[in-house]
Amino acid sequence: xxxxxxxxxxxxxxxxxxxxxxxxxxxxxxxxxxxxxxxxxxxxxxxxxxxxxxxxxxxxxxxxxxxxxxxxxxxxxxxxxxxxxxxxxxxxxxxxxxxxxxxxxxxxxxxxxxxxxxxxxxxxxxxxxxxxxxxxxxxxxxxxxxxxxxxxxxxxxxxxxxxxxxxxxxxxxxxxxxxxxxxxxxxxxxxxxxxxxxxxxxxxxxxxxxxxxxxxxxxxxxxxxxxxxxxxxxxxxxxxxxxxxxxxxxxxxxxxxxxxxxxxxxx
Amino acid sequence: xxxxxxxxxxxxxxxxxxxxxxxxxxxxxxxxxxxxxxxxxxxxxxxxxxxxxxxxxxxxxxxxxxxxxxxxxxxxxxxxxxxxxxxxxxxxxxxxxxxxxxxxxxxxxxxxxxxxxxxxxxxxxxxxxxxxxxxxxxxxxxxxxxxxxxxxxxxxxxxxxxxxxxxxxxxxxxxxxxxxxxxxxxxxxxxxxxxxxxxxxxxxxxxxxxxxxxxxxxxxxxxxxxxxxxxxxx
Numbered sequence: 001x002x003x004x005x006x007x008x009x010x011x012x013x014x015x016x017x018x019x020x021x022x023x024x025x026x027x028x029x030x031x032x033x034x035x036x037x038x039x040x041x042x043x044x045x046x047x048x049x050x051x052x053x054x055x056x057x058x059x060x061x062x063x064x065x066x067x068x069x070x071x072x073x074x075x076x077x078x079x080x081x082x083x084x085x086x087x088x089x090x091x092x093x094x095x096x097x098x099x100x101x102x103x104x105x106x107x108x109x110x111x112x113x114x115x116x117x118x119x120x121x122x123x124x125x126x127x128x129x130x131x132x133x134x135x136x137x138x139x140x141x142x143x144x145x146x147x148x149x150x151x152x153x154x155x156x157x158x159x160x161x162x163x164x165x166x167x168x169x170x171x172x173x174x175x176x177x178x179x180x181x182x183x184x185x186x187x188x189x190x191x192x193x194x195x196x197x198x199x200x201x202x203x204x205x206x207x208x209x210x211x212x213x214x215x216x217x218x219x220x221x222x223x224x225x226x227x228x229x230x231x232x233x234x235x236x237x238x239x240x241x242x243x244x245x246x247x248x249x250x251x252x253x254x255x256x257x258x259x260x261x262x263x264x265x266x267x
Numbered sequence: 268x269x270x271x272x273x274x275x276x277x278x279x280x281x282x283x284x285x286x287x288x289x290x291x292x293x294x295x296x297x298x299x300x301x302x303x304x305x306x307x308x309x310x311x312x313x314x315x316x317x318x319x320x321x322x323x324x325x326x327x328x329x330x331x332x333x334x335x336x337x338x339x340x341x342x343x344x345x346x347x348x349x350x351x352x353x354x355x356x357x358x359x360x361x362x363x364x365x366x367x368x369x370x371x372x373x374x375x376x377x378x379x380x381x382x383x384x385x386x387x388x389x390x391x392x393x394x395x396x397x398x399x400x401x402x403x404x405x406x407x408x409x410x411x412x413x414x415x416x417x418x419x420x421x422x423x424x425x426x427x428x429x430x431x432x433x434x435x436x437x438x439x440x441x442x443x444x445x446x447x448x449x450x451x452x453x454x455x456x457x458x459x460x461x462x463x464x465x466x467x468x469x470x471x472x473x474x475x476x477x478x479x480x481x482x483x484x485x486x487x488x489x490x491x492x493x494x495x496x497x498x499x500x501x
Contacts, residue, residue, distance in 0.1 A: 030464070034464065034465055052450075054365070054450075055448060055449065056365065056446040056447075056448060057447065069354050070354035070359075071354050170464050171464070172463070172464030173463070173464050176463065194465065195466045196465060196467045196468070225354060
């Protein structure tokens, strides 16, 4: 047996593991990563600050749990009530708004429930429920899922029945399911624009102010988890709220459409 | 069908141009799964031989449990390892969560029962042949295990390769404990899950074809190195 050759090969593979720079872990929502914005921001962050940001791409609910357990150094999510609870319980030091985009209602281009031109997001959801048209829900406690549930509540409709399908998956996987079933779905605009498997789906409703989608950044509290890299988290916050981030976020476009709007304020 | 052709073309393009990202995640896949296979084989092969040779109370129960553990759901293993390694968990101080080491730990747990179980089956047959000889030579238990492991090495290679096959294609556990972090813990299977989520089926399939090719390549290399299936040898 040429064991030596085998071990040499193993050693070579082992050595290929990446070297360590100053790095930090940040839990972000699927929309931040799937939109492609992360690919634009991260290299610039590394260049300007020397910080390698390691992204954990999960739903908002899981991102906040990772922060609570101290498994990440910061979180960037979009669910205001849950974020405020996160800071109030001492898991995060503070909440800093970074940027926003909006949620959109996607559905089959033929629009069987006739939601295009609805007066409000609640009207659109009521029309879907009235027509019992298939609707795919994230069902994963993410920011988008929380928003969807609050919209159903405001429409005074309990989403139940065969037509309502909770898939318990990320934005992309849920969009794939909706595409396969030709169903309606609530998505953030960025994920929808970047999504590559649109099939017969089309953007049918957008524009209601309740569909506003604010992203906020929260460093994990070093008083609760002494091992977190608060220096890097603070540096990253300064960068995310600074001019370079402002320009990159506002200029980021897919097919000519603007995805995010920077709205961080100086403290 | 069009997606599959597109995937094949994309796979060919990525491989021929030695795409930097592809090379990176492929090497990491190999690093994690080969390391896990080596560790799991170091535990599982002797354990399988020991089970074949030793007679002890509840032996049947141990073997039944071992066989059942072959079907261990990766996502459950991932969750357990995650809870252990989380900062809030008992081993949190090690800071291993979301590192390749965590992925290796999860894969070792998944494939060790598989390797041990296959090794046990092979060693049991061999032990039936060797039993009288080794007993009459007054060999120690350690010597018997070594003799069995050496003479059954080709069957054991199959056991290790089966373990490797399960490890390299596994996604449920390493997604949870590795976190699919770009440049750190992203491997072929988690990258495929990510690209599928983006609806980029072409790239996802291309990575899938690379994964299949890689599994075949590793198997071939192992066979060449151990000189099996050649000439008149078995």
